[in-house]
Amino acid sequence: MRSLKILLLSSAFNGLTQRAWLDLRQAGHDPSVVVFTDEASVCRHVEDSGADLVICPFLKDRVPRQLWSDVQRPVVIIHPGIVGDRGASALDWAITGQLSRWGVTALQAVEEMDAGPIWSTCEFDMPTDVRKSELYNGPVSDAAMVCIRDVVQKFANGFVPVPLDYTQPNVIGRLQPNMTQADRTFSWFDCASFIKRSIDAADGQPGVLASLEGGQYYLYDAHLDSRQGTPGAILAVQDDAVLVAAGDRSLWIGSLKRKAQPGEETFKLPARQVLAEQLAGVPVLDSSIAHQAFNTLVYQPIRYREVGHVGELTFEFYNGAMSTEQCQRLVAALRWAKARDTQVLLIKGGRGSFSNGVHLNVIQAAKVPGLEAWANIQAIDDVCLELLTARQLVISGLTGSAGAGGVMLALAADVVLAREGVVLNPHYQTMGLYGSEYWTYSLPRAVGSEIAHKLTEECLPISALQAKQYAMIQGIGPRCPDAFGLWLMQQASSALSDEKYLHARARKAAMDIQQVERCREQELAQMQLDMVQNRQQFAQKCQGFVLKRKTCQSPQRLMAAWALSPHPTVQQNRESA
Structure with a gap:
């Protein structure tokens, strides 16, 4: 298939849009991203780009008539619902109704919302007891990728999308009101x-x-x-x-x-x-892993079990954000686990993101946000130090995507294993930060100084496959969360004898603790300038993130060269014709 000029029009560069961008690049295309700001700017950008195809993986805004009415350049919406389902609350209704099957549909944008002809659809069995974000980032995201690949292939072959027909017995989706x-x-x-x-x-x-x-x-x-x-x-x-x-x-x-x-x-x-x-007078329960037996059926943000010579520590923090207090609890848990008579320490995330670093919401809520950020970064550094100095061989299991300090936390382990389909954002600059979590030690140790510089300066997401090619991670396991958990334990159980982890074991033995300490000191000196003195507008960027401020323009780093080049607009083409 020839390389296509594909625009990803999205309300934000969210996880699904990142997966689509990475997948299209892997397939040999050169996708460009347009973040929906205002209608006039979006129309001008799309029409001037000369794009062949526009795909909307995550669009909360209505597609302007000026764009969807151009039949030569289809605008395809990725809707998180089965064929015939319409409305902005598709997943909300599916979970509420306890449906057993659901899906994703790729449909062409028309005047009526979600009523356009069908390009592709992919259905899946609904997990039981699932929260919306977990559903969206799991089965929905996977089905969406199937649909996006199908749309691109069909567009290249001249496919004509099929009109939505509610008289067909297999079309069981319906227009749903927005859930209130x-x-x-x-x-x-x-x-x-x-x-x-x-x-x-x-x-x-x-x-x-x-x-x-x-x-x-x-x-x-x-x-x-x-x-x-x-x-x-x-x-x-x-x-x-x-x-x-x-x-x-x-x-x-x-x-x-x-x-x-x-x-x-x-x-x-x-x-x-x-x-x-x-909460004065309300009993406070002891959650420490030393006093709470491992039980997946009860509320345990940090839990621990042992299987043979492997100690497995799972931490599950909502949205992958790690506050000062959460980091302190994790440090205490790691110290206890490190004192156990085990030879391998496996740390892994829970159902959501693995980790996205410091807790920006807690920082923003503090009386002095800069000082809370300063405390938070030192606390997460302490977590990384526990991993770097463990007697055991440490394996981190990326059960979900990770960003910024969350990526570097994983790299503090000796071996990093990832679930298929996870996305990593190994950079800090978009939040106005130099970065810490021993990244100046762990990242070059894994990928070399040249690639480390590229990853932190370009500020782009990378796939698990790219991360493996860079040697950031050593293996990719099954996409199914349960299967990945079993695979992780198998890898951990054999890690001490498996030759593919020989380099990791040798690298651990050769660690220079003085170099590690110097990296922390140098990073924190820079982070104090960023967090406390606000050198690169971290305070404003943190506030914008927490309050979900809409971006005023599409980030230049996400735009392909072809989309930045001047092209004659559709109207100019028609006039010249």
Whole structure:
């Protein structure tokens, strides 16, 4: 197939758009990204680019008529729903309705939302007990990639998309209204599983508005518990979460966003932090792995088990953000695990992102954000130091995507293994930071100084496959999360004798601890300038990220050379014809 000029038109360069961009490049195309800012700018950019095809992996804005009406350059929407499904709340309704099958449909943009002819579709079995972000970043993202590859192939072959026809028996999707808070509402007297499903269906955005301790909050990150109490009462606190009694059992609620007053902006924070003043006298449970047996069925943000000579430590922090306190808990857990009589220490993420580094929301909420950022970066450095200095061979398992300090945290291990399809963003500069987490030691150690410079300066995502080619990671395991967990344990169990990890074992033995310490000192000297003195506008960039400020233009680094070159517009072509 010839290389196509493909524009990815998206409301943000989110995880799915990054996967699409990487996959198209891997297939030999040269995709360019346009972030939807305003209609006039987007139309001008698309028409001047000379693109063959426009694909919208994640578009919350309506496609302008000027673009979808040009039949020579199709605009294809990637909709997270089965054929015939329409509306912005597709996944919310699918989770709420406990559907057994769902899918993704690629359809051509027309005037009526999601009603255009069909280019491709891919269905999958719905996981049980799934939250929306987990569904979106897992099965939906995988199905979307199948559809995008299919669309590109079909476009190259001159395919004509099939009109949506509701009279066909296989078209079972329907137009769904946008889900409102009235559709999500629950009572604390309802059963816990129903409440959890309501929260899961609103995960990420917009959350479920509910009353708690006399206030109105949007709820996120729910986990079932067997304890009982007066519905709506807070029974206990553990780590960042509060335990709220429901009609039959109870739920841990990990994150809250206070309902904003007119003219006010609020954002998600750990529930314990939001409700701090209301928690006096509430029992605080000990969550340390030394006193809590491994159990996947209960709320355990950090959990540990041993299999033979392998100690497996799982940490699962909401959205991959790691606050100062979370890092301190992880340091304590690592120290305990390192003292065990094991030979391999396997650290891995949970269901969401592996790690995205420091907790920007907690930093933004602090009285002095710069000082909280400074405390946070030192705490996550402490996590990395525990990994670098472990007696055991340390293996990190990238169960989900990782960014900035989260990538470098993984590289502090001796061996890095990744789940197929994960995306890594090994850079800091877009947030106005020099970077820490021993990256000036761990990244060049893995890939060499030239590639390390390229990765941190270009500020582009890389795929697991690219990371393996760069020697950032040593292996790629199955895409299925359960299968990946089993594969990880198999790799860890054989790592001490497996020849493919011989280099990692030798490199560990040759580590220069004084060099490691110098790297930390030099990095923190730079980070103090960035975080405390705001050298590169970290404060403004952090605020913009937390408050979800819309970008004013597409980042230059995501634009292909062909999309930047002047091309005659469609109108000029027509006039000359």
